[in-house]
Amino acid sequence: xxxxxxxxxxxxxxxxxxxxxxxxxxxxxxxxxxxxxxxxxxxxxxxxxxxxxxxxxxxxxxxxxxxxxxxxxxxxxxxxxxxxxxxxxxxxxxxxxxxxxxxxxxxxxxxxxxxxxxxxxxxxxxxxxxxxxxxxxxxxxxxxxxxxxxxxxxxxxxxxxxxxxxxxxxxxxxxxxxxxxxxxxxxxxxxxxxxxxxxxxxxxxxxxxxxxxxxx
Amino acid sequence: xxxxxxxxxxxxxxxxxxxxxxxxxxxxxxxxxxxxxxxxxxxxxxxxxxxxxxxxxxxxxxxxxxxxxxxxxxxxxxxxxxxxxxxxxxxxxxxxxxxxxxxxxxxxx
Numbered sequence: 001x002x003x004x005x006x007x008x009x010x011x012x013x014x015x016x017x018x019x020x021x022x023x024x025x026x027x028x029x030x031x032x033x034x035x036x037x038x039x040x041x042x043x044x045x046x047x048x049x050x051x052x053x054x055x056x057x058x059x060x061x062x063x064x065x066x067x068x069x070x071x072x073x074x075x076x077x078x079x080x081x082x083x084x085x086x087x088x089x090x091x092x093x094x095x096x097x098x099x100x101x102x103x104x105x106x107x108x109x110x111x112x113x114x115x116x117x118x119x120x121x122x123x124x125x126x127x128x129x130x131x132x133x134x135x136x137x138x139x140x141x142x143x144x145x146x147x148x149x150x151x152x153x154x155x156x157x158x159x160x161x162x163x164x165x166x167x168x169x170x171x172x173x174x175x176x177x178x179x180x181x182x183x184x185x186x187x188x189x190x191x192x193x194x195x196x197x198x199x200x201x202x203x204x205x206x207x208x209x210x211x212x213x214x215x216x
Numbered sequence: 217x218x219x220x221x222x223x224x225x226x227x228x229x230x231x232x233x234x235x236x237x238x239x240x241x242x243x244x245x246x247x248x249x250x251x252x253x254x255x256x257x258x259x260x261x262x263x264x265x266x267x268x269x270x271x272x273x274x275x276x277x278x279x280x281x282x283x284x285x286x287x288x289x290x291x292x293x294x295x296x297x298x299x300x301x302x303x304x305x306x307x308x309x310x311x312x313x314x315x316x317x318x319x320x321x322x323x324x325x
Contacts, residue, residue: 134267134297136284171286171321174248178317179291186292194294195286206307209293 006107006169007188009040015189016043016100022211028204035155042112042155043100043189049201051092093118098202100189101154108168109192112153112160113200125150128161131201148200163196171195187211237262240305240314244273247288247319251277257313262302266295273318288317 007015016032020043023030034041099112115123115131125148153160172192179186190211194204239259246252253276260269270285279285286294289308305314 136297167322171284171319174250174319174321175286175288175292178247178319182291184291191288191292191294198294198296203296203298204293206289206293206295206299206303209290209295209308 007102007109008107009102009104011188012102012109013041015187018187018211019043019189019193019208022208025211026205026207040102040155042102045098045202047096049094049096051094094123096201098197098200099153099160100193103165106165106168108165108172109189110165110168111163111193111196111200111202112151113163113202114158114160125161128200132199136199161200163200168192168196237302240301240309241312242269242301242305243313243315245315245317247291247317250285250318250320253277260301262300262305264301265297266299266301266304267297269301269316270297270318277320279320282322284321286319286321288319289314291317 020030020032022028023045028045029047030043030045032041033044094115094117096115097113101110101112102108103110113128115128117123128148147164148161149164150159151162152158172188172195175191176186176188190204190208193202194208197204239261242258242260244253244256244258253273266287270287273279273287274283274285277285288294289304295304301314304316308314
């Protein structure tokens with residue numbers, strides 16, 4: 001049994017900072033937010049998506065709006081209302097919010113997320129399941145309540161869905177151990193998010209993979 | 217549907233959505249306790265997705281549904297399931313091949 005790779009909170013914050021640095025370079029929309037007393041913080045991203053999978057921006061709603069287009073297009077997207085006219089039927093555009101927090105009890109990062117329609121109606125768990133990529137559906141359907149739960153956000157105090165962290169070490173340890181063998185410094189957050197993100201509709205552009213390996 | 221090792225190089229062409237450029241050479245490496253595939257080198261259509269590769273490896277290794285398989289580039293980053301092998305080869309390939317690590321896990325609960 002391999003020794004688990006635990007993540008300290010300072011290290012968590014360091015990896016988040018590196019991650020956000022790259023996010024800023026490619027306009028991927030992640031930012032760091034601190035709690036009121038600034039003792040802890042989390043990474044946050046908001047993006048908008050049409051239910052059938054096409055992604056558009058919704059200018060004017062928030063300065064935090066970002067799209068999740070392939071990296072080559074992300075920097076060229078015009079934030080122009082006329083570009084999104086066809087896509088703005090209010091009931092069809094969904095706002096996704098992703099938060100990466102640190103769990104002291106599990107000593108791993110945790111993904112909190114929620115989704116809502118533009119008129120404020122929250123997404124149900126069932127709606128979220130429908131957004132889960134096919135290759136994860138079978139497994140998740142076998143025991144959804146073991147994997148995604150609804151909990152109060154530790155800092156905001158609002159209900160969010162949470163991808164349960166109890167198995168995080170199990171899938172992170174082999175990756176980290178393997179990278180150590182060849183002396184490669186791995187950004188834990190980048191690796192972890194690349195694995196868990198797609199399960200809830202969050203896909204990281206490939207450039208994060210190159211950035212992570214360059215931060216020696 | 218899935219043939220024996222004798223037809224390895226033609227495997228992953230079956231079911232591909234047409235030929236778009238030459239297939240790419242992939243080298244699959246196991247991570248951790250994951251079983252090692254007897255055949256590690258594959259010629260894969262550029263349009264094959266990561267999800268398609270995952271399904272293929274799971275069948276090849278006879279993994280059960282409750283076992284999750286992850287594929288990594290750069291030994292650290294898991295591309296999205298719908299990412300195409302051709303794109304990954306262009307970004308991360310070297311010496312004429314793309315090295316992908318794969319790892320089995322009971323991750324989801």
